[in-house]
Amino acid sequence: MKTYGNIKVAIADDHEIFRDGLRAMLQKQQDILLVAEAANGKELIEQVKSQEPDIVISDVKMPVMDGAAATRHLSEHYPQVGIIALTMFDEEDLIIDMLEAGARGYLLKNADKNEIIEAIKSVYQQQPYYCRHTSNKLAQMVAKSKFNPYKQKQKPEFNEREVDIVADICNGLTSKQIAEKIFLSVRTVEGLRLKIMEKMEVKNTAGIIIYAIKNNLYKPNNV
Incomplete structure (x- = not known):
């Protein structure tokens, strides 16, 4: 597991005001170093090549080259970089595109400071991150997508009570x-619930739902 030094972060968003706010917040963090900014996917690729960040936080909708196209390129050429998608609440399909392109997590743009830091540190440790405000619908969409960060991991064991609780959580x-x-x-x-999250290595309810469906601990009624 990686230890925290300065986690090098690059941000990409075509809205300068949003980048300004994100920059101001990240610059106050002792263990995070903002090394690059970009206004589109093409600029982001150039910045990753020159600055070698550990983490990229990228908007999904950008001019010139969108987030998914940039993510596909970065995942192929710089697989060591952890990419976090940044999106509006109603862009579920775009979140799926980003995850299937190689992003390891996503945040909604209304995420607070603590959640952004938690997402950066989780992805830096090679753990997926799902925004706390994920709807049940989106969690099931992610679970049914090609995105699967659990392939190589040794599966933990869950007892009958834990499996029942997981099903109840998935049912809302x-x-x-x-x-x-x-x-x-x-x-x-x-x-x-905390013990279940520790076993799954997830941070919240969305993580539980996605892990459970991906690993056949729960089958949605509408499948």
Whole structure:
């Protein structure tokens, strides 16, 4: 597992005001070093070639060359670079395009500072990152896509209770609802939920849903 030094980050977005805000936030982080900015995919490829970032945060919609095309090129020529897609809430198909092109995670543009930092550090450690605000619909779309970061990993074992809780989470139940269903305290269910996330190496509910469907722990009713 990589240790944190200065994680070198490049950002790509055609909106200068958004880049300004992202730059100001990243420059305040002690263990993150912003090394490059780009306004389109072509510029991003040139910056990655010259600056060798560890992480790229790229908008999906950009002029000249869009995020998916740039991601395909970077994944082929610079596979060591972790790419995080940056998107609006209603661009599910574009998120799938980015992940299938080689991105290792995605963030919605309304993500807060802490989530952006968490995404950078997760992808830097070669762990996928799914935005906390992922809808159940999008999580299932990601799970059914060609994107699969779990192929080479040794599969952890889940007991019957954990599998049942995973199914309840995938069906949209809250910890309180699960606790009432299986006659446990909410605190106990939260503890089991954390244990499940640790086994899956995911950070949130979206991660649980995507992992569960990808690894046949849960089958959606509409499949």
